[in-house]
Amino acid sequence: MRYAVTFRAKDSDPGMPRSALPPPNQARLVFQLSSDASIYESVLIPLKSEWVDTSGPLAGFGIDITQSDIDSLGDAITDGLFTNPFADDIGVLVSAHVEMTV
């Protein structure tokens, strides 16, 4: 003997479809590898709006890597035991920019 049970469910909190949310902006820090300055590795971190350039040709996109937050984090990554996926040591921070993830 078999029984079939049917439920009717109604979501009391429909929530917000993900596609309607504004995509989060992040900051991507770009480093050179210690072993070869022509090869790069990058790291995504949460973005503070005050990091973003407000003037110059990269206004709204570029990030000033001389700011204390960025500079400190860059030094920590450079001096730490961080590598790219292939175990190449990450070197100095060379640039940073805003990235919109989808």
Place this chain on the structure above:
Amino acid sequence: MRIVLPSNYPTGECILVPIDTGLAPLIAGMLQQFTEKRVWEQDSYHDGYLAIQGVIAAMTSNCTGAIVDELRAFRGIKPEFAGTPIEEQTSDMFNSLNDLLQSTLALRGIMDDGWFSDTYTTIKDVVQVTRGLDQTNAVGMWDTVKDLIITSSSGASILTNIADLLSDVSETAVEGGLLTALIAIEASNAAIIQQQTLLQASTYTTLNSILAALRGVDPPEDNILQAIRGTTASDETRNVVEQLL
């Protein structure tokens, strides 16, 4: 389907894709997916990953801005906009290639008279002026000067030739002609000095002949005064006039 890195990568060639900075965060974000191992064939992952990281690093290189800056530096800003702040400078404030060409052509100039009254002056023309030559109007002027030096026998004839030369160059070769005239005057001076030297030599010879006629061929050992007064020299109490008296 996973991505296979093209076998000809890296080709050494690249393309310049202008991306508005307002759109750049989105384009940069799209590159993220190509850094994930799952999208790559196993053999392509290493090189593919590094290739995409290279593209990410290039996102902030702002190559278009750099090229524009280089072009503007090459063109040079127009003098009237030299004080305009860099961020307010626009393309029309810089010289065009035609402006640069025109300014170069303007350096040639046309004179009101003389050689270049009806043509643009070239650097070659300027050199010819310093030589006192002009291919069209005064070819052979150096030969004229040479003839002055060689054939003119008197300062008067040289000066006459100079006057003729100046009259000629004022019509055809003012600039270089003045240099030529100076050279000709120097030649005249040299000729006059030579004539004075010859005249002095002639005068010296004539005087010697007169003296020889008066005293004989051999010069006397004493002098005329000694012959008049004798061997006793005059002093404050005795002089030649008293002896004669």
